[in-house]
Amino acid sequence: MAHRNRLRSAWNRVGSGEIHQAPRKWQEWLSDTGSLTQKIEKAIGQKLEVQVLRDCPQSLNSDESRYFRFKTRRCRVREVLLCANNIPLVMAHSVIPTLSSCGSNHAVLRLGKKPLGAVLFAKTRMHSKAKPPRDIARLDKGSALWKQCSKNYSGLSSPLWARRTLYQLKGRPILVNEIFLPALLNFLKP
Numbered sequence: 001m002a003h004r005n006r007l008r009s010a011w012n013r014v015g016s017g018e019i020h021q022a023p024r025k026w027q028e029w030l031s032d033t034g035s036l037t038q039k040i041e042k043a044i045g046q047k048l049e050v051q052v053l054r055d056c057p058q059s060l061n062s063d064e065s066r067y068f069r070f071k072t073r074r075c076r077v078r079e080v081l082l083c084a085n086n087i088p089l090v091m092a093h094s095v096i097p098t099l100s101s102c103g104s105n106h107a108v109l110r111l112g113k114k115p116l117g118a119v120l121f122a123k124t125r126m127h128s129k130a131k132p133p134r135d136i137a138r139l140d141k142g143s144a145l146w147k148q149c150s151k152n153y154s155g156l157s158s159p160l161w162a163r164r165t166l167y168q169l170k171g172r173p174i175l176v177n178e179i180f181l182p183a184l185l186n187f188l189k190p
Contacts, residue, residue: 010143011063011135011164019136026161029180030136035117036090036178037082044084044187050113051088053079053152061144064095067166067175074098078116081152089184091149092116093177100172116176120167134165139179149179157182 019027032039041048058077060068076096081088094116111119139146139160150156162179 010137010139012137021138022136022161025185026180030161030163033134035121037115037117038121040082040089040184046084048089048115049083049086050115051081051083052113053081055079055111060095063144064175068097068173076101078111079148080115082115084187087183088153088181089187090181091152091179093145093148093179095175097173100169100174105169105172116174120169120174120176132165132167134163136161136163145177145179149181153181
């Protein structure tokens with residue numbers, strides 16, 4: 001039984017009722033289906049800065065490998081902080097399988113300081129009206145994503161709330177993890 005618990009993911013589908021385990025202040029953010037960048041910019045009344053932490057080939061962590069059913073080996077990981085006034089509000093950890101960034105999707109690799117959402121939510125790129133699968137998680141200090149956040153955000157407390165969404169860009173999967181940092185709540189207009 002202990003072996004089974006080690007393999008269990010911390011992620012749960014939004015429709016599973018887990019959303020109600022999250023603090024009320026995070027529930028709307030976790031369940032929203034639109035562009036997170038646009039939602040934050042509208043809520044705080046200013047443009048976000050994108051600070052690129054890394055954008056490079058990397059192997060998947062064990063949870064990501066399970067998510068892709070061990071079929072994806074080669075990928076590019078893009079990690080960014082979405083900031084307002086140089087204060088990080090969200091860390092995004094995107095997993096872009098090599099096949100998802102080929103051909104007409106090659107623009108994904110040339111984002112620079114542009115948010116990935118600008119590509120994913122461009123009207124010319126989104127072909128499906130179906131809502132992409134979305135999971136949420138309560139990340140504690142043992143989580144790989146929590147550890148990544150703590151490297152770039154000092155004084156981080158546990159737990160953090162996160163969502164991950166499997167987007168399709170011209171039929172190719174891109175997994176986007178968005179970890180909500182405590183400072184986001186300080187920027188929201190009352």
